[in-house]
Amino acid sequence: MLIARQATRLASRRASAPSVGTVRLLRSTPGQSPPDSAQSQTPQPASPLPDSSSSTSAPRETQTGATASADDVPPLSSTDAPTAADAPSPASQVPPVNALSQRQNSLAEAFLDLHPDVSPRTDEERQGSQFPGETTGAKARGAGKSSIEKKRAFLARAAGLATLGGLAWAVYDLGKDWDDDEEKKKMFARSDDAQAIEEAQEGGWAGWWGRLKIRAADHLDYLNKPAWDPLLPPPLPEPHYRPYTLVIDLEDMLTHDNWDIEHGWRTAKRPGADYFLAYLSQFYEIVLFTTLPSYLAIPQIEQIDPYGAYIPWKLFKEATRYKNNAHIKDLSYLNRPIERTVMLDVDPERTQLQPDNSIVLKRWEGTRGDATANELVAMIPFLEALAIKGVKDVRPVIKHYEGKHIPTAYAEAELKAKQELLDQWEAQKSDTSVKGWIGSLFGGLTKGTIRDAPPETDVEKVRKTAQKLYLDEQKYWRDNAETINAQIEEDKQRQLKEMSSSLIGMMGLKPPAPPQQA
Known part of the structure; x- marks a missing residue:
């Protein structure tokens, strides 16, 4: 009778259960019993059979019967609730380890298993699959690539x-x-x-x-190189071409900066600097190469060479090469034959790359009349002799005077050469006198020529001509100074006007019209 009553209840629950497409999975949690039938939203029909609670002597066949398992039978009413003896043992209360075990223990799974279309897959079918929230996101190799991904891969290989x-x-x-x-x-x-x-x-x-x-x-070494390469354009054509190049420093060589409380900063010009540049410009292409920035050096250069006639090229700090924690003047960037280039400087660190081309002088401290004041002018005879004699390579000559005071050593060498020439002249003079006396005895068959003035060396001959040209040039500058200064001022005003017009044009404004004459 009890079996028939439970079968009737099971049939009524199947009839009142929602369709398969709208079934909610009710999962049980560890240690919690399935929800009671009284909490269900579906109303329960009344049973036509009498309740078994009035018959206490009836045997409990549900514990031994094989009609339905514990998972297949829905929860009973309070009168049919299991006793403490029917509680599961602690070994059977092991909590599920994953979502699959929760799914198998749920009450709704019992109803879903009754329909073949929605029943769970077997263990063999479940292998390799993942539940929602447990996917790895990996894709098969080469599968599902979009056109953008293919293009990106192609561009990467091409690059x-x-x-x-x-x-x-x-x-x-x-x-x-x-x-x-x-x-x-x-x-x-x-x-x-x-x-x-x-x-x-x-x-x-x-x-x-x-x-x-x-x-x-x-x-x-790009970042340590000079700003451009080469530093100078090709040499000037004739008659302005000079076969030799003289690289000279500015600070403590031609000028000296001094500061005091009364006057502030003042710049002194070395004695003889004007003559040094003007005279040697006849033999050398002079390049002023300084480690000062251009905005500090240009005002001083304009005071030394106001017309720009003696110093055609000016190089500043950005033209140096930074190496060994020093700003070095590298002559290989000048675009001039290094074998015919001489460099004058006051700091040996700046000339460390070409020491055989360099002559290091003592610094001038701005004091007139000291031992170093006339040192620059004293170098003129040696430098002009290199150009006059046409030395093919100046480096062996400079190397020969290494460790010596060049003005003094060269003056001694020139005096020695002069004395040898005079000795030859004296010998020729005496020999010519004897020949002339003998010739006069035989009726003047032979005549000797006697030089009244002593001979001059080749350097002295060219030096005399160069000094005359220097004097003529200085006379020209003095006689035409007013005209030249007026032309320079006119050029400055014209350049300022062009700069102003260019600025107005860049701003989109119309320049003012020229004044009309009456």
């Missing part, structure tokens, strides 16, 4: 190939042979790697490797 090709070409270009002898000399002069220079002079792979190292070091 990689282009980079490899560019590196290969760069390695070849760095190690190739020199373009000409001029490049070879220039790169050797700039390189500090003696081993690389030695390898570059060899043939085969050793020469290729040496050239690669020299060129690579030159490229990597």
